[in-house]
Amino acid sequence: MVAKLDAHQRIVNALHWDDRAQGYLATWGIKQSDAESIILHDRKPVLDPHSTEAGHPIIRFKRGDVTVVVGFRDPKNPKVLSVFVTKPKEPQFKQRTATSSGQGSSLPTSVRELKIRMINFGYRLKMGHGGHLSVIHKESGLRICQISSTPSDKRTIANEWRRFLKEHALHEARRKAEEDRLLQY
Secondary structure, three states: OHHHHHHHHHHHHHOEEOHHHHHHHHHHOOOHHHHHHHHHHOOOOEEOOOHHHHOOOEEEEEEOOEEEEEEOOOOOOOEEEEEEEOOOOOOOOOOOOOOOOOOOOOOOOOHHHHHHHHHHOOEEEEEOHHHEEEEEEOOOOOEEEEEEOOOOOHHHHHHHHHHHHHHHHHHHHHHHHHHHHHHOO
8 A cells, every 4th residue: 555655646746737637627626736635545546448549558546526637658757637527427438439340349240239239229120111120219109210131241230320329319309308398388
């Protein structure tokens, strides 16, 4: 524990602040000394998922709902890149939108997996015209899109999934707006 505290103290002693990070402190009403205290006392710092993209370690120090993000492009001169407050029930890391359906991707790789995901979202599938499946919302009965039941390749499956997610989001936004409108009366 003492060695970890010493390492954290060395980071704080060599710390530089990005101008934007200073602005974030002001936005959230956090003192610089409080942010440094978070770095000093976080027992389980987390490697930021963007570290591999950046090509150098980026560490997140968290205490309560405040997170301090420190970049180590120059290990002798760590720099605070960001400070933010995580609201309850909000994801801590923004999920990356994958461009392929290969290993490590969140995209479905087969028609069966695509169908299962759509059903899990609360939709039912009905065979439509020309070998396409109609995607129908179970509660409203509205058809939000059609998908090919025999896609030509894996890219088609990924594109169908992306299109479904977009149509699902539009459907949910319309449904929410209609609910809000009805609640006003």
